[in-house]
Structures are given as structure tokens and as C-alpha cells.
Amino acid sequence: MTPNRRGRPREQGIDAAVRAAVNELLEEVGYQRCTVDAIAARAGVGKAALYRRWKSKAELVFAAVVHDDAIAAPHDTGTLRGDVASVLADIQSALDGPQVRNALPGLLADLRAEDGPTARLGELFLIRERAYLAEVLDRAIARGELARRPEVPVVHAMLLGSVFAWLHLLREAVPPGGLADALAPGLYGAIIELGR
Amino acid sequence: MTPNRRGRPREQGIDAAVRAAVNELLEEVGYQRCTVDAIAARAGVGKAALYRRWKSKAELVFAAVVHDDAIAAPHDTGTLRGDVASVLADIQSALDGPQVRNALPGLLADLRAEDGPTARLGELFLIRERAYLAEVLDRAIARGELARRPEVPVVHAMLLGSVFAWLHLLREAVPPGGLADALAPGLYGAIIELGR
Amino acid sequence: MTPNRRGRPREQGIDAAVRAAVNELLEEVGYQRCTVDAIAARAGVGKAALYRRWKSKAELVFAAVVHDDAIAAPHDTGTLRGDVASVLADIQSALDGPQVRNALPGLLADLRAEDGPTARLGELFLIRERAYLAEVLDRAIARGELARRPEVPVVHAMLLGSVFAWLHLLREAVPPGGLADALAPGLYGAIIELGR
Amino acid sequence: MTPNRRGRPREQGIDAAVRAAVNELLEEVGYQRCTVDAIAARAGVGKAALYRRWKSKAELVFAAVVHDDAIAAPHDTGTLRGDVASVLADIQSALDGPQVRNALPGLLADLRAEDGPTARLGELFLIRERAYLAEVLDRAIARGELARRPEVPVVHAMLLGSVFAWLHLLREAVPPGGLADALAPGLYGAIIELGR
DNA sequence: AATTAATCGAGACGGTACGTCATGTCTTGAT
DNA sequence: ATCAAGACATGACGTACCGTCTCGATTAATT
Known part of the structure; x- marks a missing residue:
């Protein structure tokens, strides 16, 4: 290569x-x-x-x-609540395009079946997303919204998984207000609880 | 048939x-x-x-x-916090066996690719899980832990998705204390927030 | 070019x-x-x-x-019988090297498949061989061994073909006395018959 | 198989x-x-x-x-001269069809390139042809036309090779009287010489 | 000396064929 | 109607090869 x-x-x-x-x-x-x-x-x-x-x-x-701008620079909305919604919107936009939506299940299956380093779905993608997330959490700590930083993988799994499940496991229609808005309050509560 | x-x-x-x-x-x-x-x-x-x-x-x-006892009868632990951990444990045990873990991505892809009623083969499974979830939430309301019932699909996506993401998207190792215990606190917080 | x-x-x-x-x-x-x-x-x-x-x-x-000395100058052995053996030895040495032996079938196939003048790339080789042959026959007439000159292409086909068939169609092992010696008597008889 | x-x-x-x-x-x-x-x-x-x-x-x-009837039962014409012409006609009809003519060079090349028992061009085909030939020679001996039986492979190479060379090496047009008639006299002479 | 132009090694390109493999259907003769 | 065995059409995959092309660097003969 x-x-x-x-x-x-x-x-x-x-x-x-x-x-x-x-x-x-x-x-x-x-x-x-x-x-x-x-x-x-x-x-x-x-x-x-x-x-x-x-x-x-x-x-x-x-x-x-996967387009490189999938995960934009972490936008600071001023509040953790706003940041969570923003992250969710980013995740949704990365997973919900007409192409990704069609490709994701097959992709997951085929990448899993291959051996070698690529087998992990977009290592790079996930690493950047995780760093993004860590920054959001740290900002919340700096603001005093969180006392301590929750385990990042846990938060990552909750945010990414919720969107993925909605789209590909439950296959629910995206709600009128947007998927991010539907999921944000609960996941905000989750992070608060973990950062207490 | x-x-x-x-x-x-x-x-x-x-x-x-x-x-x-x-x-x-x-x-x-x-x-x-x-x-x-x-x-x-x-x-x-x-x-x-x-x-x-x-x-x-x-x-x-x-x-x-899929074994029929995948979703056991909803076990009442006496608290919402306990029930959430119990549900998560059930979900994990359904997704984390050595066979399911290997099968799930391919299955998702193939079922999605088929048209017709087969595509929703998991429906039954999901419907039962959702009913289970609704019951857990209603019990929490009855106990006074929640003021109102959150949207079940949202809770469903968060619980199921978190486990799925951990296992199949992030591909993290299952933590020593168990996956359910790692995810339960955050998701309990999420439900509390949504039921406020 | x-x-x-x-x-x-x-x-x-x-x-x-x-x-x-x-x-x-x-x-x-x-x-x-x-x-x-x-x-x-x-x-x-x-x-x-x-x-x-x-x-x-x-x-x-x-x-x-193809090395240019593939067809040496027509060596005059003094008798038609000797000349035929000499021609056969030349043909064999042209077809029986370890490289030519491996290359010939593939070469024949590819040259045939190409259209245009390349298809007859062996022409030059064959023309010289034919001229060589004509000279051998004419010498035999001059010696009085033949009454008339046989059709050169017929003689050519018999000599070249016998060697080729032995090596590439029948794939017989080259006999101890040499291929030329095994084939020469018969082909000498053929030429005598045709030149009678 | x-x-x-x-x-x-x-x-x-x-x-x-x-x-x-x-x-x-x-x-x-x-x-x-x-x-x-x-x-x-x-x-x-x-x-x-x-x-x-x-x-x-x-x-x-x-x-x-290769059609099984490519080598018909050896037709007895009553004379060696006639039998030789008959064999040649059979060989020509086996090699000169529009399909075989197109296929033969490529076939020779590809079969040669493969390893394994099939690599030898139609072992079976050649064996039957050789048996056919042996019978023709034995008949000639029985008739008193030959004193002893020539080496069959040598005769085989001359007959098969002459036809092949005419068609695929020299690429001469088939003469008006037929290829068999053009080649028969010489090859008859060859056999007589070898059987003397 | 500067310019020009065909060459050089390296290797990517489009096209095309090969032989393998998996799915879901169909066809035996037997139970 | 079912069974085990296995052949069938379909169609995708990944590999290999050919002959062409493009790069930057050389190398002479011509300005």
C-alpha cells in the first residue's frame, strides 16, 4: 500500500x-x-x-x-445538553445518508469476515469519534456540568449504538423532530448520571 | 412452509x-x-x-x-436500577454467545437484503423485548420512580444499541464486571431523565 | 518500428x-x-x-x-540419403532445443490468433528451409538419383511434419540413435518414390 | 470424475x-x-x-x-497404397474440419501447459490411431507387400505429421486433388522402404 | 552550451478471461 | 410426501495477463 x-x-x-x-x-x-x-x-x-x-x-x-468530514470539528454549543445533541446529529448524518444506510449492514458483515487490521470497522473513524467525545466531556467538566469524566467507551457505545439501533435494528422511521432530538435528552441524562 | x-x-x-x-x-x-x-x-x-x-x-x-428463552420473563428486582441491569444482562446474553456474536452482522445484512416479510424476521423478537421493556417502565412508574413513561422505542434503542455497539461496532472487550454493569448506571440515568 | x-x-x-x-x-x-x-x-x-x-x-x-543459423547452409553429403539425414538433423536441432520445444505450441497458437502480417512470421524461416530443400532435390537430380523434382511443399511437409509430430504430437522420446536417423530412411524412400 | x-x-x-x-x-x-x-x-x-x-x-x-468416429474402422482397400491413402484421408478429415483447424494450435498449447495425464494430446486418440496403423501394416505384410513391419511410431509421425504440417505449419491450401492424394505416394514409398 | 527528442526503468491503466464458490432449485431412487 | 445425495443455473469474486500509457530521469545529436 x-x-x-x-x-x-x-x-x-x-x-x-x-x-x-x-x-x-x-x-x-x-x-x-x-x-x-x-x-x-x-x-x-x-x-x-x-x-x-x-x-x-x-x-x-x-x-x-466514509467521507473524512464525517466527524466535523467538535462544535461547542456552550452546554453539555447542546453538545450531546450536536454529536448525535453528526453521528446520524454519518449513518443515515442513503448510501451508508444501504451499505452499513453488508459492510459490517464483510469487514468482520475478513481477517487483518481492516477487520475493525474504521478504526480511524472510531478513534476520531472517540477523541471528539472526550473533548465534549472535558468541556462539560470545565463548565462544571460534570464532576468527573465518564468512561469514554461507555458513552461512545450509548451514543453510537442508540442511533445505529434506531436505524438498523429497530428500523424505526426517523421522528419528525429529528433523531438527534429524540435521543438527546435521555443520553444527556445518562452522561450526567455517569459524571456525577 | x-x-x-x-x-x-x-x-x-x-x-x-x-x-x-x-x-x-x-x-x-x-x-x-x-x-x-x-x-x-x-x-x-x-x-x-x-x-x-x-x-x-x-x-x-x-x-x-435464537432460542425461545432469549428474553426471559421480566424479572422484577424491586428497583428500576436493578431492572435495567437485568434487562441489559438479558440483552447481552442474547447477543454475546459465541454463535450469535459471529452470526449477527451477516444475519443483519442478509435479512436486510431479502425483500418481503422475511426482512422483518427479528420483529417477533423485538416486539417481545419491547413489551418486556414497557412492563419494566410501568413498574417503575407504579413504584413512583418515574413520573411518566418515556417513549419505549427510544429506551429500546438506547439499551439494545449500547450493547450492540459495544460488541459489534466498537468491538471492545467485555469489561471484568460484566457489560450490563458497565452500561446500567448510564442507561438508568437516561430513563430517569426521560421519565421526569 | x-x-x-x-x-x-x-x-x-x-x-x-x-x-x-x-x-x-x-x-x-x-x-x-x-x-x-x-x-x-x-x-x-x-x-x-x-x-x-x-x-x-x-x-x-x-x-x-529463432537463431539465424537455424538453417545452416545446405551441406552436400554426396548422396541424397545423406542429405536427407542432414536436413532432418537441422530441422530437429531447430525444433528440439529446450526453449523451442517449450515455446513452439504456444507460439503457434498466438501467431495464428494474431491477424495481419505477423501471423506469417515464420514465413521467412520456412521460405529459407524450402529453398534449402529445393537445392537438395536438384542436387539429387544432377547426381541422377531422381528422375524429376517432387513437389517441394509435399517433401517439406513430410520432413518438417515428421519431426514436429514426433516431438509435439506423439511426444515420443528421442530414440537413442537420434531422431534424424530414425526418420531418414523412410523419408528418403518417400522422396525416391516421388522423384521416380 | x-x-x-x-x-x-x-x-x-x-x-x-x-x-x-x-x-x-x-x-x-x-x-x-x-x-x-x-x-x-x-x-x-x-x-x-x-x-x-x-x-x-x-x-x-x-x-x-474429438468425435469418437474420428478414426473409423480401418478400411481394407486391398492394397497398401490404397490403405495409406485411406488412412491419410481419415487423418485429414480429423484435422481439417473448420472447428479442429481453428482449435488445434490453441489446444496443443494449453494442453501442453497443463500438468497431469491429460497433458498428452488425446492419448486415447493416438493409441487408437496407432493400432489402426499397425493393422494396416500387418495386412500389407500378409499380402506380401512388406517384408517386415516398420516401427509404428515412425510411420505414425510421418503420416500424422505430414498432414499437420501442411495445414498448420506450412499453411498451404489443400490441393485440388485432395491432401491425401498429394501425400499418399510419397508416404507409400516411405513405408515400402522401411518394410523392405 | 542549450535545446530537442527519443529512449530508459518502473509501474499504473483498461480490458478481458479464468477458475472458484455460494445460493436456492430440481431430480434421482428409496423409504 | 419425505429422505440423502448431488447436479443444475445464476452470478459475484479475486487473480492473472496483455498491450498501452505516463512519469521523471538519461542520453545523444542538433542547434
């Missing part, structure tokens, strides 16, 4: 074209019928170019679906 | 043999490499017998993995 | 290095697994340099395998 | 359908562009059914192209 120093450099447009193709196909036909051949054809690219960059369909789709 | 009226009756031992084979294979090789052919071979059964009973691999595995 | 007039001249050593690489690989792994990439790598050469010189793998291998 | 005793028997029509498809494709597009996928599609058959019967494209095509 180390880029080459000599030889023809990788063409720039391919990554973008592939991402676009994947996202279109995910939306049109879902994960399972979003074929590697179809992706290559739609992107106007050979399969070799795909497998040169990613080592499986799962990695390919993952890379196409 | 209607059983036969005439002709040779279905052999009794098959269901059990298949369940056993599925569970062994799930544990040994995971969901994707737990092939229908492998299941049939291990169970000493023809594939036709499988598809006579279940209409897809996903249904087959689901049936083999 | 026209050489350049201006600019950097082609490096001299490349042709030799490539020929060597091809012959090694043919002997080691055969025609099909003698990849263009492998040739380039072994020769320490870029693929572009190969395709600048030859227009396909088949041409490349053909050039590497 | 042992046929099954239990389970669904192999469908009968498939072999015939595949042979037909292969022969059509060979004639239309040649060996290299006669794709396994195209064969399966044209025959209305899955690729698995093909690979269940033959272990590579080469074997598949070989089986489709």
Missing part, C-alpha cells in the same frame, strides 16, 4: 470516480447487488485499478462511504 | 441436528463460511430438507441461533 | 538481455507462464522497451528463440 | 449442447475468443456444470472437438 516513488503515479481522478460510482450504486441497488464489476464499469476503470487500491469489495465500499 | 398432509411425515430429529450443525459451524468458521452445503453435510441431511423448512440461509441461521 | 533519427539511440545491450531472459524463462516455466512482465523484470528492462522493439509477446519470443 | 451412484444424475443433454456450442464458437471466433462464459451461455448451461465435467477449457474443447 506504500505509494510508488518511481513509475507511473496513480491517476488522481480514479479515487473520486470510484467513490461516485459506489455511492450511486449503493443508492440504486444496495450493497449486495453493488458488484465490483459494476463499480468498475460505472467508474470507467479496470478491476485491477480497484484491487490495487483496496484489497476487497468491503474495503472499497467502506472507503467510498 | 405448510406441513404435509399426506405422504411421509417429516423426520423429527432433523431440526435439532441442523441447529446443532449451524451453531458448531458459526463458532468454528463464522457466518459467511458457514455454508448451506456445509450445514447439510454436518447435519447429515440433504439441502432439500433444509429449504423445505426455512426459505433462506438467513432464516435457517436465525432460527438456529 | 522505424528506428529513431534524433533523440537518444536505443540501448545496445537490451536485445541480448531480453533474448537471454526469454530463453531462461521458457526453459524454466514454459511459454504461458513466461510472462511479459517476468521477461522485463528478469532482463532488468521496462515493458515499454520490449514493445518498442516487438509488437507482441509472440513476436518477442519468436525472435528470441 | 467417477460418476455418481446416488444423487441426481448428470443431465444427458448437457454434453451434446456443450459440444455444439463449442463447435459453433470455434468456427465463428476461433479458439482464444471461444470463452468459457460464452460456451456456457450459448449452451444454456452454468459454468459449474462445465467444470464438473472437464477440468479446464482445454479439456472441454478437446472433448468437444
Whole structure:
């Protein structure tokens, strides 16, 4: 995976074209019928170019679906209550796009089945999300809203899991006021309780 | 799926043999490499017998993995705090077995990909869990621990999602004190906040 | 394929290095697994340099395998019987090297599949062989061994074909006395019959 | 490759359908562009059914192209001269069909590249052809045309090779009188010489 | 000396075929 | 009508190879 120093450099447009193709196909036909051949054809690219960059369909789709700005810089709303709602909104926007929503279950399954370091769903993604979360909690402590910092993984599981469960396990419709608003009060209460 | 009226009756031992084979294979090789052919071979059964009973691999595995006592009768511990921990323990025990843990992501993906009523195969499971949850909340109200009943789907998403995220998204190790104990305080706080 | 007039001249050593690489690989792994990439790598050469010189793998291998002295000057042994054995020995030495033996079937297939003039790349080789043959026959007439000159293509087919069939169709082991000696008497008889 | 005793028997029509498809494709597009996928599609058959019967494209095509009646029962014309012409005509008809002619070079190359017993081009085919030849020679001895039996492989190489060379090495047009008639006199002379 | 232009090694690119594998259906003969 | 065994169509996957192209660096002959 180390880029080459000599030889023809990788063409720039391919990554973008592939991402676009994947996202279109995910939306049109879902994960399972979003074929590697179809992706290559739609992107106007050979399969070799795909497998040169990613080592499986799962990695390919993952890379196409996770955009780096998924987790924006942690927005400070001034209150923990507001920050929690903001984090939830970010999580929702990362999980609820038409592509991600179609891709996530299949992706989870395929990444799990592969061995190697990529098997963990977006290590990087989760690490950044966790750091984000730690910062939000620390701000709340600085404001005096929390006495101590709760275990970050616990908070992480509650926030991420609640959104995921709503969308993919319970498969409830997103409520009119927005999913973040529906979940925020309870999860705010949870954090307060843990930070007491 | 209607059983036969005439002709040779279905052999009794098959269901059990298949369940056993599925569970062994799930544990040994995971969901994707737990092939229908492998299941049939291990169970000493023809594939036709499988598809006579279940209409897809996903249904087959689901049936083999979900034991009816997954959601026990709602145990009344006397306090909401205790009940929440008890529910969480039940959820964890339903999701954390060596088979379910391996099967769940693949199952989610395949059930989602199927169209028609099978897609909601987990419905029954979820409905019972939700009823269970409603009862726990109502007991808390009766005890005076809650002023009003929170939205059940919200609570459901938080409880189920937290466990799922811990196990399958964050893939954290189960903490020494047990997963339920780690998550219970926060989620108790969440319910209190929502029932205020 | 026209050489350049201006600019950097082609490096001299490349042709030799490539020929060597091809012959090694043919002997080691055969025609099909003698990849263009492998040739380039072994020769320490870029693929572009190969395709600048030859227009396909088949041409490349053909050039590497056919040495110009393949058909030596027609050696006059003094009798038709001797000349036939000599021609056969030449043909065998052209077809029976460890490289040619491995390359020939694949080469035949690929050259045939290409359209255009390359398909007849062996032409030159065959034309010279045929001229050689005509000379041998004419000498026999001059000696009075033959009354008239047989059809050269017929004689050609018999001589070349017998050797080829032995090596590549029947895949018989080369007999102890040498292939030429085993085939010469019969083919001498054939020519006598045709020249009667 | 042992046929099954239990389970669904192999469908009968498939072999015939595949042979037909292969022969059509060979004639239309040649060996290299006669794709396994195209064969399966044209025959209305899955690729698995093909690979269940033959272990590579080469074997598949070989089986489709060699028809069992390729070498008919050795026809006794009453004279060695006539028998030789008859054998040659048989060989030509086996090698000169529009399909075989297209397939042979590619087939030779691919079979050679594979390891294992099939690598030898139609062992069975050659064995039968050789037996045929031995019988022709023995008849000639019985008639008193030959004093002793020439080495069969040598005769085999001359007869088979001459035809093959004419068609695939020299790539001469088949002469008006027929290829067998053009080659028969010389090869008759060869056999006489060897049997003297 | 500066310019020009064809070459060099390296390696990415599009296309295309291969052979494998899994799903769900179907077909045997036997129970 | 069921059973075990196993063949069937479909269709995706990941690998391999070919011949082309693109990069930055060389290397001569021409200005």
C-alpha cells in the first residue's frame, strides 16, 4: 500500500470516480447487488485499478462511504445538553445518508469476515469519534456540568449504538423532530448520571 | 412452509441436528463460511430438507441461533436500577454467545437484503423485548420512580444499541464486571431523565 | 518500428538481455507462464522497451528463440540419403532445443490468433528451409538419383511434419540413435518414390 | 470424475449442447475468443456444470472437438497404397474440419501447459490411431507387400505429421486433388522402404 | 552550451478471461 | 410426501495477463 516513488503515479481522478460510482450504486441497488464489476464499469476503470487500491469489495465500499468530514470539528454549543445533541446529529448524518444506510449492514458483515487490521470497522473513524467525545466531556467538566469524566467507551457505545439501533435494528422511521432530538435528552441524562 | 398432509411425515430429529450443525459451524468458521452445503453435510441431511423448512440461509441461521428463552420473563428486582441491569444482562446474553456474536452482522445484512416479510424476521423478537421493556417502565412508574413513561422505542434503542455497539461496532472487550454493569448506571440515568 | 533519427539511440545491450531472459524463462516455466512482465523484470528492462522493439509477446519470443543459423547452409553429403539425414538433423536441432520445444505450441497458437502480417512470421524461416530443400532435390537430380523434382511443399511437409509430430504430437522420446536417423530412411524412400 | 451412484444424475443433454456450442464458437471466433462464459451461455448451461465435467477449457474443447468416429474402422482397400491413402484421408478429415483447424494450435498449447495425464494430446486418440496403423501394416505384410513391419511410431509421425504440417505449419491450401492424394505416394514409398 | 527528442526503468491503466464458490432449485431412487 | 445425495443455473469474486500509457530521469545529436 506504500505509494510508488518511481513509475507511473496513480491517476488522481480514479479515487473520486470510484467513490461516485459506489455511492450511486449503493443508492440504486444496495450493497449486495453493488458488484465490483459494476463499480468498475460505472467508474470507467479496470478491476485491477480497484484491487490495487483496496484489497476487497468491503474495503472499497467502506472507503467510498466514509467521507473524512464525517466527524466535523467538535462544535461547542456552550452546554453539555447542546453538545450531546450536536454529536448525535453528526453521528446520524454519518449513518443515515442513503448510501451508508444501504451499505452499513453488508459492510459490517464483510469487514468482520475478513481477517487483518481492516477487520475493525474504521478504526480511524472510531478513534476520531472517540477523541471528539472526550473533548465534549472535558468541556462539560470545565463548565462544571460534570464532576468527573465518564468512561469514554461507555458513552461512545450509548451514543453510537442508540442511533445505529434506531436505524438498523429497530428500523424505526426517523421522528419528525429529528433523531438527534429524540435521543438527546435521555443520553444527556445518562452522561450526567455517569459524571456525577 | 405448510406441513404435509399426506405422504411421509417429516423426520423429527432433523431440526435439532441442523441447529446443532449451524451453531458448531458459526463458532468454528463464522457466518459467511458457514455454508448451506456445509450445514447439510454436518447435519447429515440433504439441502432439500433444509429449504423445505426455512426459505433462506438467513432464516435457517436465525432460527438456529435464537432460542425461545432469549428474553426471559421480566424479572422484577424491586428497583428500576436493578431492572435495567437485568434487562441489559438479558440483552447481552442474547447477543454475546459465541454463535450469535459471529452470526449477527451477516444475519443483519442478509435479512436486510431479502425483500418481503422475511426482512422483518427479528420483529417477533423485538416486539417481545419491547413489551418486556414497557412492563419494566410501568413498574417503575407504579413504584413512583418515574413520573411518566418515556417513549419505549427510544429506551429500546438506547439499551439494545449500547450493547450492540459495544460488541459489534466498537468491538471492545467485555469489561471484568460484566457489560450490563458497565452500561446500567448510564442507561438508568437516561430513563430517569426521560421519565421526569 | 522505424528506428529513431534524433533523440537518444536505443540501448545496445537490451536485445541480448531480453533474448537471454526469454530463453531462461521458457526453459524454466514454459511459454504461458513466461510472462511479459517476468521477461522485463528478469532482463532488468521496462515493458515499454520490449514493445518498442516487438509488437507482441509472440513476436518477442519468436525472435528470441529463432537463431539465424537455424538453417545452416545446405551441406552436400554426396548422396541424397545423406542429405536427407542432414536436413532432418537441422530441422530437429531447430525444433528440439529446450526453449523451442517449450515455446513452439504456444507460439503457434498466438501467431495464428494474431491477424495481419505477423501471423506469417515464420514465413521467412520456412521460405529459407524450402529453398534449402529445393537445392537438395536438384542436387539429387544432377547426381541422377531422381528422375524429376517432387513437389517441394509435399517433401517439406513430410520432413518438417515428421519431426514436429514426433516431438509435439506423439511426444515420443528421442530414440537413442537420434531422431534424424530414425526418420531418414523412410523419408528418403518417400522422396525416391516421388522423384521416380 | 467417477460418476455418481446416488444423487441426481448428470443431465444427458448437457454434453451434446456443450459440444455444439463449442463447435459453433470455434468456427465463428476461433479458439482464444471461444470463452468459457460464452460456451456456457450459448449452451444454456452454468459454468459449474462445465467444470464438473472437464477440468479446464482445454479439456472441454478437446472433448468437444474429438468425435469418437474420428478414426473409423480401418478400411481394407486391398492394397497398401490404397490403405495409406485411406488412412491419410481419415487423418485429414480429423484435422481439417473448420472447428479442429481453428482449435488445434490453441489446444496443443494449453494442453501442453497443463500438468497431469491429460497433458498428452488425446492419448486415447493416438493409441487408437496407432493400432489402426499397425493393422494396416500387418495386412500389407500378409499380402506380401512388406517384408517386415516398420516401427509404428515412425510411420505414425510421418503420416500424422505430414498432414499437420501442411495445414498448420506450412499453411498451404489443400490441393485440388485432395491432401491425401498429394501425400499418399510419397508416404507409400516411405513405408515400402522401411518394410523392405 | 542549450535545446530537442527519443529512449530508459518502473509501474499504473483498461480490458478481458479464468477458475472458484455460494445460493436456492430440481431430480434421482428409496423409504 | 419425505429422505440423502448431488447436479443444475445464476452470478459475484479475486487473480492473472496483455498491450498501452505516463512519469521523471538519461542520453545523444542538433542547434
